[in-house]
Amino acid sequence: MKTILITGGAGFIGSHVVRLFVNKYPDYHIVNLDKLTYAGNLANLKDVEGKPNYEFVKFDIVDAAAIQKLFLEKQFDGVIHLAAESHVDRSISNPSEFVFTNVIGTVNLLNATRTQWKDQTDNKLFYHISTDEVYGSLSNEGMFTEDTAYDPHSPYSASKASSDHFVRAYHDTFGLPTLVSNCSNNYGSFQFPEKLIPLFINNIRNKRPLPVYGKGENIRDWLWVEDHARAIDVIFHQGKPGETYNIGGHNEWKNIDLIRLMCEIMDRKLGHSSGTSAQLITYVKDRAGHDLRYAIDSTKLQKDLGWIPSLQFEEGLEKTIDWYLHNEEWMNNVTSGDYQKYYEKQYQKR
């Protein structure tokens, strides 16, 4: 039986990865390590918590000594590292937290992995989950490939870029079997409502303004979270150490077009007349250093490992909106308490 560590498994993408691995690989023992920050929520994993091959451990990856001890105790065969501070706006308000978790936390995990595996690295893998935001911003032309030079602009993307460099450096310097994947924007169930899609669904539900940064002309490349989890599964099992894989759905949307589509779908689902939700659109002060466009070229992953996205965007967005509308209790729980303070601080000054 293999013991696999998944960090950040109580978060949005991590919970989908944990669910996929626990259900698909009964012969793996899956250890979900998470600090349970505001973004970590064990309610995301209610359906797997009783499974015999699943275990949750509450740790902070910034605590090097505790992480070293855990590795020696558990003897992990593989690591899939998702734990991170993940929201650009929070990184603008509080950059240091991003350095602690994303950079130092990642280095702590790399050190603990080295100590545990020593030179016994056959069939072992440290897999680091990263973002397309490390490549910076595109104009209207071109796409990010695995060879695009890093050019991060936000404290979030700078911290992720730094962690990616450390992961590759440990491969090149110490021979640690590591690999990195860089994915485009994810959407789907269990995403914390600070990110565009769940935030706007929740605001439409509550008839609150929809704060569009700048002119709404920024472009993002959206991928359904369960397709990202499937890609992580394929890369973990078939990817080559030392390699990088870009993950994306060739699905670019200008923010304002995506928001208008969401408004139309929500009007239909809520029984409102067409145009009702769009009246909530409010243009607000732009995000500082706002990247114009992201677009991922995932040809390498598709050709070398045979992964393709399973869902068309319109279908995925419908499913996602349905999920949030049918899981009001989840939304009400994560938006009680500190969320209101965050929301006021983030949006009142715009």
Ligand code: NAD
């Ligand atoms: P998330 O914010 O929903 O979840 C992050 C998880 O990490 C939470 O459960 C949180 O409790 C945990 N965590 C944070 N700090 C920790 C610490 N110090 N120790 C232990 N656990 C800690 O994030 P997400 O959107 O699920 O993103 C997961 C990973 O995927 C991140 O590394 C992110 O950079 C990357 N990524 C995200 C996207 C996206 O669109 N969301 C796209 C590409 C890559």
Ligand code: TYD
């Ligand atoms: P977000 O979901 O924060 O992801 P990222 O910044 O990592 O791409 O934002 C997606 C896009 O939506 C981005 O261009 C910023 C914009 N946006 C808004 O216009 N208003 C908002 O309230 C938020 C959270 C984002």
